[in-house]
Amino acid sequence: MEKGRNGGMYEAPLSPVAHIFLSEPKREMVIISFVIFQRPVDVGAVKSAMKISVSNCPLLRSVPVTRRSGRMRWKELPEIHIDDHIIILPEELDVENIHGETSETYINAYVAELASWPAMSRDKPLWEIHILSQRRRCIVLRLHHALGDCVSLLALFLASCDLGGDLSAVIPSIVGGKNKEGLLRSIARAPLGVCRLLKVAWRMLLISVFEAKYTLYRMEDKTSIAGGLRVHLMPRKLATLSLSMDDMIIVKNKLNAKINDVFSGIVLCGLAKYLLLKSPDEPFKEAVISVGNAFNVRGQGAKELMLSIKEGDDIEWGNMVAVLHIQMKLVSPTKDPLQYVRNVRDTLNKKKKSNEALTAFKCHRLMRPSGGKLLERLHNRMAAHTSVTLSNMMGPSNPIFLKGNPVIKIGVTITKQSTPLQVHMISYYQKAYLQFLAASEIIPDPDCLSSCVDEALRDMKLAAVNMTTSDREVNQAGPYAWLTKITYSMPSRGCPNIQPKTFDVQTFN
Structure with missing residues (x-):
């Protein structure tokens, strides 16, 4: 990506993948990520974190525009309002708990409902944050896939969080940097x-x-x-x-x-x-x-991208x-x-x-x-x-915090794909979600x-x-x-036809 020369405003062409995701509204892929915290979500902390992310990423301030040639480009808006991208779910609308629904079931149902929402409006940057009721302790980020992939989204989120301890221990390096050769060596080869x-x-x-x-x-x-x-x-x-x-x-x-x-x-x-x-x-x-x-x-992993x-x-x-x-x-x-x-x-x-x-x-x-x-x-x-x-x-191997509020679970998925089943995994603090x-x-x-x-x-x-x-x-x-x-017992997890299996002799810890 490159910065334009018109008043320093950011302007760049769309990547091949971004062009695919924006060309047909019915197929617009959206990344939906949810983060569950230990304590109720502080709306002010979320807004402060998003201001940091928006200032670090020009694409979060840009919208797709079509030129006379028919090609699409990213164009930075002179000003955006964070409040226009924040959706707070009122407490009175969260009635699922009355029927005995757990927080995990409710969040899954809410994310699945977002997967069927219509295409995002292109009058403003293609991202929004849903803050669920206080009892859910969860925020849901809905970001158009044209803005970036899941690795860049993870790096952007980590850049807004508080990382305790040694950075190399918190976020292991996944991909090394690019191999840069000198001019003489390139000519020799x-x-x-x-x-x-x-x-x-x-x-x-x-x-x-x-x-x-x-x-x-x-x-x-x-x-x-x-x-x-x-x-x-x-x-x-x-x-x-x-x-x-x-x-x-x-x-x-x-x-x-x-x-x-x-x-x-x-x-x-x-x-x-x-x-x-x-x-x-x-x-x-x-x-x-x-x-x-x-x-x-x-050429960069989530750690290098975040830095x-x-x-x-x-x-x-x-x-x-x-x-x-x-x-x-x-x-x-x-x-x-x-x-x-x-x-x-x-x-x-x-x-x-x-x-x-x-x-x-x-x-x-x-x-x-x-x-x-x-x-x-x-x-x-x-x-x-x-x-x-x-x-x-x-993901991070140690706990991370958003303005002092510990993160206990991270999840991500992508909508509007033609494959019947999509399985996404992200590791966080000795767990794979x-x-x-x-x-x-x-x-x-x-x-x-x-x-x-x-x-x-x-x-x-x-x-x-x-x-x-x-x-x-x-x-x-x-x-x-x-x-x-071995002896073990496997819970059904919502599948009544599967019975727990037990085998004799000894247990495994």
């Missing part, structure tokens, strides 16, 4: 640059062929959770799940995987359990489904995200549950070695000047041919699905603890060898 250029061109060709094929027809088996072109118009339901990061790290270390591999594996395993639960009288049919995995391709915001440096704002589409097989959940993590790990490692995410992102940038409509249709068709979209972020946003006509009970995912992590943790030094020895011992040594 010029012959290798030609080879790299040819290699990148070949990758772009392969990715273009794959995306074209992916756009033309569905590359997955037909299942009960398959989507379509009009899924984004369906009402949504939201379910949340809290998992232990220590349990995920146990599985991660045993399989030499990454947290993203474990996260994707437990979601797919839980999805297989959910499909089996929905058809208990039919034999389980192993199916291939398409999964979209979002990756941050910027840049605080210091006023140049930042890579906007949408620096690429989605890797992979085909995963839903094997029977009665088999080795760790196989899901192994399959995801091996598949994503091949994708990462080919640098497909960054290459695809550059391809989309090249298509922006002349292929805006083509890029929009490509994105919509690929989303319609995807059953599940996954995204995860590493998952949000399941599902099309209610396809997945009417996301709470049941979250219970299946919870059970999947339990199974994987127990299998990892009892796993021997080699996967081959585990397979020879049989898929149920690790179950005979």
Whole structure:
């Protein structure tokens, strides 16, 4: 992004992804993030924090405008009023507690309702904050996806919070900075640059062929959770799940995987359990489904981006995200549950070695000047041919505060996507918070699905603890060898058809 020369006002072109999100009002994607505090929310503290964020980010002061050429650009407004973006829910409207609704259920229902709201008005910057009643201790941020991705939103929020302790311990570094080479070294490596250029061109060709094929027809088996072109118009339901990061790290270390591999594996395993639960009288049919995995391709992580915001440096704002589409097989959940993590790990490692995410992102940038409509249709068709979209972020590992009020939970989700199921995970203070946003006509009970995912992590943790030094020895011992040594009870979490499981002999702490 760059600053304009007309009176110092900020003006910049839209990114390729932002153009997609703003081109069609019915498909305008909005990031909805909710933050739950330990004490009731102080409205004055929220306004003060937003003034800091608005002053640090020019896009929060800008609106999209269309030039005579037909192209859209961001244009900074001379003045904005914070009060115009704050929506305070009156206490008398919060009557759900009378019917026995918990705060978690109420917040989930409120966020799901926001997911069906009409497009945001472009007369003012595309963001707003909803402050729920005092008993909920929650604020909900509704921000247009064209303004930025979830990583930049997290960095912006952290820049307005009080971070206790060592900064490197509070926010671990995720992505390193860009590798900058000197001029002489670049010239010395010029012959290798030609080879790299040819290699990148070949990758772009392969990715273009794959995306074209992916756009033309569905590359997955037909299942009960398959989507379509009009899924984004369906009402949504939201379910949340809290998992232990220590349990995920146990599985991660045993399989030499990454947290993203474990996260994707437990979601797919839980999805297989959910499909089996929905058809208990039919034999389980192993199916291939398409999964979209979002990756941050910027040269900065949330920590580096937050420091840049605080210091006023140049930042890579906007949408620096690429989605890797992979085909995963839903094997029977009665088999080795760790196989899901192994399959995801091996598949994503091949994708990462080919640098497909960054290459695809550059391809989309090249298509922006002349292929805006083509890029929009490509994105919509690929989303319609995807059953599940996954995204995860590493958040603070220590408690954070907003003007002295401790934050106890953070959640984020994205609306108006054509995929029937979106699962977003953000880690915070030794916990992993998952949000399941599902099309209610396809997945009417996301709470049941979250219970299946919870059970999947339990199974994987127990299998990892009892796993021997080699996967081959585990397979020879049989898929149920690790179950005979453990005792645990799995709560139903809103899914009455799932009964708690108990096994004898000894317990695991």
